[in-house]
Amino acid sequence: QSTFNWKMTNAYGPGSPFYVEGPGSPTDFCAKVAAMSDGRLNIQHFAAGELIPALEGFDAVRSGAIEMNAANAYFWAGRIPAAQYFTTVPFGMNFAGMNAWLYHGGGMALWDELYAPLGLKALPMGNTGVQMTGWFREPITGVADLDGLKMRIPGLAGKVYAALGVDVTLLPGGEIFPALERGVIDAAEFVGPYQDRRLGLHNAAKYYYTTGWHEPSNTTELLIGSAAWDSLPADLKAIVETAAMACNVESYTWSEANNAAALKDLVDNEGVIADVLPDDVIAELKAVTDRVLEEGAAADPATRKVHDAFMAFKAEYKGWADISEKPLFSLPG
Amino acid sequence: MTPVPFTEILALCMIGAFFLMLLGGIPVAICLGATGLIFGYFGFGPMLFSLLPSRIYGVVTNYTLLALPLFIFMGIMLEKSRIAEDLIEVIGLAMGGIRGGMALAIILVGVLMGAASGVVGATVVTMGLIALGPVINRGYDAGVACGVICASGTLGQIIPPSLVLILLADIMGESVGTLFAAALIPGLMLSLLFVGYILALGILKPHLVPAIPAQERALTSGKQLAVKLVKVVLPPIALIVLVLGSIIGGVAAPTEAASMGALGSLVLALLAGRLDLSILTAAVRGAFITSAMVFLILIFAQPFGLAFRGLGGERLVQDAFSLVPGGLNGQILFLMVVLFVLGFFLEWIEISYIALPLFLPIFQSAGVDMAWLAILVGLNLQTSFLTPPFGWALFFLKGVAPPSIRTIDIYRGVLPFIAIQLLGVVLVFFYPSLALWLPEAIGW
Amino acid sequence: MLRFLNTAAHGASTLVRIIGQLSAWLGLALVMVVSFNVLGRYLAGIGSVALQETEWHLMAAGALLGMSYGLNQGGEVRVDIFYEKMSVRVQAFVDVVSTLLLLVVALVIAWLSIDYVQNSYSINEGSPDPGGLGYRYLLKAVLPVAFILLGLQAFAMFAHALTNLIRPVSPPSS
Numbered sequence A: 001q002s003t004f005n006w007k008m009t010n011a012y013g014p015g016s017p018f019y020v021e022g023p024g025s026p027t028d029f030c031a032k033v034a035a036m037s038d039g040r041l042n043i044q045h046f047a048a049g050e051l052i053p054a055l056e057g058f059d060a061v062r063s064g065a066i067e068m069n070a071a072n073a074y075f076w077a078g079r080i081p082a083a084q085y086f087t088t089v090p091f092g093m094n095f096a097g098m099n100a101w102l103y104h105g106g107g108m109a110l111w112d113e114l115y116a117p118l119g120l121k122a123l124p125m126g127n128t129g130v131q132m133t134g135w136f137r138e139p140i141t142g143v144a145d146l147d148g149l150k151m152r153i154p155g156l157a158g159k160v161y162a163a164l165g166v167d168v169t170l171l172p173g174g175e176i177f178p179a180l181e182r183g184v185i186d187a188a189e190f191v192g193p194y195q196d197r198r199l200g201l202h203n204a205a206k207y208y209y210t211t212g213w214h215e216p217s218n219t220t221e222l223l224i225g226s227a228a229w230d231s232l233p234a235d236l237k238a239i240v241e242t243a244a245m246a247c248n249v250e251s252y253t254w255s256e257a258n259n260a261a262a263l264k265d266l267v268d269n270e271g272v273i274a275d276v277l278p279d280d281v282i283a284e285l286k287a288v289t290d291r292v293l294e295e296g297a298a299a300d301p302a303t304r305k306v307h308d309a310f311m312a313f314k315a316e317y318k319g320w321a322d323i324s325e326k327p328l329f330s331l332p333g
Numbered sequence B: 001m002t003p004v005p006f007t008e009i010l011a012l013c014m015i016g017a018f019f020l021m022l023l024g025g026i027p028v029a030i031c032l033g034a035t036g037l038i039f040g041y042f043g044f045g046p047m048l049f050s051l052l053p054s055r056i057y058g059v060v061t062n063y064t065l066l067a068l069p070l071f072i073f074m075g076i077m078l079e080k081s082r083i084a085e086d087l088i089e090v091i092g093l094a095m096g097g098i099r100g101g102m103a104l105a106i107i108l109v110g111v112l113m114g115a116a117s118g119v120v121g122a123t124v125v126t127m128g129l130i131a132l133g134p135v136i137n138r139g140y141d142a143g144v145a146c147g148v149i150c151a152s153g154t155l156g157q158i159i160p161p162s163l164v165l166i167l168l169a170d171i172m173g174e175s176v177g178t179l180f181a182a183a184l185i186p187g188l189m190l191s192l193l194f195v196g197y198i199l200a201l202g203i204l205k206p207h208l209v210p211a212i213p214a215q216e217r218a219l220t221s222g223k224q225l226a227v228k229l230v231k232v233v234l235p236p237i238a239l240i241v242l243v244l245g246s247i248i249g250g251v252a253a254p255t256e257a258a259s260m261g262a263l264g265s266l267v268l269a270l271l272a273g274r275l276d277l278s279i280l281t282a283a284v285r286g287a288f289i290t291s292a293m294v295f296l297i298l299i300f301a302q303p304f305g306l307a308f309r310g311l312g313g314e315r316l317v318q319d320a321f322s323l324v325p326g327g328l329n330g331q332i333l334f335l336m337v338v339l340f341v342l343g344f345f346l347e348w349i350e351i352s353y354i355a356l357p358l359f360l361p362i363f364q365s366a367g368v369d370m371a372w373l374a375i376l377v378g379l380n381l382q383t384s385f386l387t388p389p390f391g392w393a394l395f396f397l398k399g400v401a402p403p404s405i406r407t408i409d410i411y412r413g414v415l416p417f418i419a420i421q422l423l424g425v426v427l428v429f430f431y432p433s434l435a436l437w438l439p440e441a442i443g444w
Numbered sequence C: 001m002l003r004f005l006n007t008a009a010h011g012a013s014t015l016v017r018i019i020g021q022l023s024a025w026l027g028l029a030l031v032m033v034v035s036f037n038v039l040g041r042y043l044a045g046i047g048s049v050a051l052q053e054t055e056w057h058l059m060a061a062g063a064l065l066g067m068s069y070g071l072n073q074g075g076e077v078r079v080d081i082f083y084e085k086m087s088v089r090v091q092a093f094v095d096v097v098s099t100l101l102l103l104v105v106a107l108v109i110a111w112l113s114i115d116y117v118q119n120s121y122s123i124n125e126g127s128p129d130p131g132g133l134g135y136r137y138l139l140k141a142v143l144p145v146a147f148i149l150l151g152l153q154a155f156a157m158f159a160h161a162l163t164n165l166i167r168p169v170s171p172p173s174s
Ligand code: NA
Pocket: B113, B114, B115, B116, B117, B118, B119, B155, B156, B157, B158, B159, B160, B161, B162
């Protein structure tokens, strides 16, 4: 029986909980695979910057120099526009719905179809759960408050906000705190209570809005080179798939538990005001999102295909969730 | 005892070859690039090198490095438009009979620029351009002049905002704000220690840091001096205030703020009637060359860093750590020694990535305060910018220094400051509240 | 032979100088673009993702194209503790070795980066941010171009150093 020594790079820096370290994280995935395979598949993990810079994992795996990379598929939106749909979609689906689509609604098959021509394969390996709208220095009482608001928000959501008059800035993670603290920006989006508290954002802005309309869940992508994958015997393939699934559940539940505790701490001890975005703001954001997504689908046939499949599944899933989970959460406490 | 693997021996050979070539007079960038490619190739074949373009692309597109070309532009514009020419001299005059006055001015500017910038090298290059020539012309010892510029220039790494602290926050799981607050007092303390050293030099070895002679000072009346101060000192100070003010006033994020300085230097030159096409062209080309030389070293450090990683250089560190006798303080001391030694041949980002993840789990489980440890690490990394032969600050200064400045002058000059910085590490080690009081007090 | 070498070296050096003098203005453009983005956001609340991305595009192109020009203008940094004590001939020998190594390293990296650009071109890589700059392979293509220019500059310096080694009087060239 042959032994495989692989390398995994990561889009996130050393020490980041969830993204690098901790239960269900990429390093935990490597440990799980090593244990389950009894050392036959050893994956050496490199956080961002240790071997290559944060967002270079896609090319590294494609070149064959690295076998695996942990990131979010939407980082590759400049290379494969449809990749966005495999991380999160604004007004898309939560953890349950997203994974129902991926595992059982044809999502994974579409993902494979999209990546195979590039010599790549992907598996979901983690999820942050629902994220937060972000931190605001001033309360948001209506759509008018968004006009001229300076917000750090990358990606598709940035384009949606921009249509409502938000001035979108793309500061790197490390500059969010000093910029928000001094009022260079009025608002910033990051992840959720646990990760945001770690960045100290509550010391820079007090209004913490929800919900994560822009990221109702967020999938961690395990990217694998097709050649490397094909070289694995069936049992090791099963181990990789199972470990990725285990991490998907474990990281999600870890996030839920830690976000719950962190939010309580932020509200009880740090004077953070957690609130829901006003209805008219949500309505506007939804209208623009529909338009933006439609534009993207119209521009690229592959995106069209994934978009339509995602939306069809979502419509059906929403019908079910509306009479199951939604009333459940409305039950008395 | 397990034998040391072949690749780790190669990693050691690579470091050895690098030093030999460096001391042999081969330019720094070439030493880094050639040893990295050659030893890396023998260690793991051609495959891993296909990652090299990714690393280089990562360096040149690294947003946080934007402050480098911008501050360099500001410094060169001040130099070429001759605005900086009289600056240090007038400060020297204003300091009167205080020996070391111009060096004190350099420290002050270093603190202010450090509070405006967080990038390695930006302050050193700017100060080297503006101040080195003038203070040597006024009879300062070349070593002292180089030392004070390098040391003051690296203060920006511990005085927030700072790239080093941002990276450490990420690696050590502390909030950026906590580390910024924790670093402020140690950073200012270090600045005061520098001031103390210069004042002591002025008393003990006055010929190294001469004041401007009394006869010459007498030639300028108090009123004339006041006018000169306004005309010469105000513009560059205004630039620093512009950069700092744009951060504090919420106009620009720390990296962007450098652009305010660069734009301001153009406006100043224009107002002074010194901005014609030939000066602009000279400044543009000069800034381009200086930035490029900084980037050349950063770019050529990539094959070296990749090879060190690929050869398992981090395992050398790990193996050494396993030999350390027990005791938490012993382990912290060992971490400090490792950081210091790695600083002789690696850049700080590589050091952070290689050394810290190995040690952190131990310290975390022992309940060590991570903010305190981060400041100790930050002070230590700052020292590594100064340690010969491979100290970034030394190379950056060498890159802009007049030809009369020899490498040995720079080495000689930084030694006392390295000692002072180590003293800073010791003080924070024995008095953790130097780092921990402020974040506690303001609730960060 | 040496004469032919020097003619070729002179041509290479001239090309590097001209390209460098032109690309030097990228630095001024960088100052203007970042300032515009900062002031535009603060004073008028305007901003564009493309202009923000332009910032680091300019820095990248400048940093890469500047390498060869910087060396062309004598900007290399070395530890001269022993070098300055060497005879002119030994210095020339060190320079021959240095420039030869530089030539090899530059060409190896140029060669490595061709695949990198090809990968980007084959999928028409653009910005992951909507509204960002497209054609990212053009930016990446600066990598091989810059390292080939660096190779040319290394060649010019090599010819100069070799001439000094063989005929220790420096010829009146660039
Ligand atoms: Na700083």
